[in-house]
Amino acid sequence: MKIVVCIKQVPATNEAKIDPLTKRIVREGLKAVMNPFDAYAVEEAIRLKEKCGAEVIVISMGPEKAQRCLREAVSLGADRAVLLSDRAFGGSDTWATSYVLSKAIEKIGQVDLVICGKQAVDGDTAQVGPGIAAHLDFAQATFVMKVEKVDRRHIRVQRMRENGYDVCDIKLPAVITVVKDINMPRVPTLKGRLASDEIDIPIWRPEDIKADIEKIGLDGSPTRVVKTQPPKARSRKTIRIEGSPQECAKQLAQRLREEDSISGANI
Amino acid sequence: MRITNLNEKLQYEDVWVVAEMLLDKIHPVTYELLGAARALADYGASRVGVIVLCSKEPENPTDLFAFGADKVIIVTNPQLKGFLDETEAEIIIRLIEKYKPEIVLGAASSRGRALIPRIAVKANCGLTADCTELGIDFESGDLLQTRPAFGGNIMAIIRSPNHRPQMATVRPGVMKSITPDYSRKGEIIYEKAKLNNQAAFKRIIESITKEENAVNLTQAQIIIAGGRGVKGAEGFDLLRELAAKTGGAVGASRAAVDSGWIPYEHQIGQTGQTVQTGTYIACGISGQIQHLVGMQSSALIIAIDKNPDTPMMQMADIAVVGDLFEIIPALVREI
């Protein structure tokens, strides 16, 4: 079995501070890390490899420094890594990104399963996974919370819904996207770390994956960001309520009524 | 598809809504999407269509007219009972090719977030996820789509000038439905589903529905969320009581979920769900950044915490200082 895991490098939110005026997170100067959901994707791939034998290839599209995330995945047990990096890829939206990743998956060849994170925490779109499936005409299952079993032709997964989950058999090749609930990622071993230091990570450019230049980058992307702006600030001053529990509850209940918060009450 | 000249662009006209179906019933978010679609169509003097895919004829499809639709396209097929992403995408792509809508809106639900991107890629058009505002650009007539990125820290305005249709998803609870007018009339069109070998992609073995989640987080107008300060599963019973009294849903921080006090479906934040609710009551949640990004766009934020200096207490509109085990029962009595 051949499994490809798609990893995105995103800004780390861990050390982010809140701007006291706008009450929003300050984004500047954040470190780059592996998208948290992708760690679960990597872990699931390695578990499948341990259970039924597989080759795990991790890929990422991004700047050269995105190598770091790929090495991290190798230290955890991925066999190979490929970086898709080129000026021409820059500015790709989810359509173009999923196109580039799908072309890389085609080049890798004979891929049975593609695993993506549920969503990337910077863009928050959750569109790239199903996008890859569409480009390749693979079956798909999103928000997977459990892989029940895999055979040569199918994978049985539990896919999360708002009010429960579906158990489905998906024909391979397929793309799945995973949620945090699916597993508990391991930490790298010393041996893994050494392997990841030594591994050679090839960089693929558009011509290497036979990407149509008209479908990549800013020009190949159907969507354009016209402008970005800060959201409306939470400019309300914080009202502090203190006192005895009864007093606090009374004041809070009154506020809730004023704000019309409990109009939906089912009492 | 990619548009190369104005004539091609003008062939695309209507504003469509992909109905959110839940076991052959029309989900309420569909009416919210219809409200948004109606406003866009009125602006551009075009019509609103709704696509309904179901295994058997839905009840009251004419309600859709009351909520703003001009036409309803219904595709019924026994295979469309559960959610088959691949099959539904193929059907809708064929309908898009046939009718050429200018705009297609879908719900940013777990189903919509799987289905709509598959359609957008195959129909070769742009898609903007989780829009909070939709409008029409006065000059170009293009759809202007506003969406939060980075957990709501930045708003991006997005346009798709050279591709049609223009597609967007919207979270439940973000758009408003119009006041229904049951005298409004429209046209129902039945289309056949030609299912080639589509069903071979996926077979749904069973669908488990959890009652507890009947009020789901993305739709609730009020969320009572608990963190490590709730101290255990019994603490969440307290929050459930308050939720029941206020008609709300129960959310949780990752610390509470990881401790096994409440299932993952309730987790809010970077690795859980993002919510944008009317009132968010954080009980014993310190408000680490990964939690804040999942709820900071809520209209009113209330924090209850012993410690007055947590990030959550600083960001809150109303910060109640005290022991949640005393305040919440008192609050339940007050409401």
Ligand SMILES: Cc1cc2nc3c(=O)[nH]c(=O)nc-3n(C[C@H](O)[C@H](O)[C@H](O)COP(=O)(O)OP(=O)(O)OC[C@H]3O[C@@H](n4cnc5c(N)ncnc54)[C@H](O)[C@@H]3O)c2cc1C
């Ligand atoms: C990659 C990554 C992803 C993450 N994703 C998420 C996510 O999606 N969602 C999420 O929530 N977290 C997430 N986290 C974890 C996050 O960093 C915090 O650890 C977590 O949110 C803390 O949860 P908490 O506020 O419940 O616990 P704590 O930080 O321990 O806060 C508990 C609070 O309860 C108060 N308290 C205690 N007893 C009482 C009482 N009797 N009455 C009143 N108040 C009381 C305390 O004063 C304290 O403020 C993530 C972390 C990482 C690294």
Ligand SMILES: Nc1ncnc2c1ncn2[C@@H]1O[C@H](COP(=O)(O)O)[C@@H](O)[C@H]1O
């Ligand atoms: N540039 C990228 N390189 C590799 N994988 C990506 C990239 N962008 C997105 N992905 C994958 O797609 C998932 C969803 O991302 P998104 O659609 O951007 O929210 C991520 O969790 C990754 O698995």
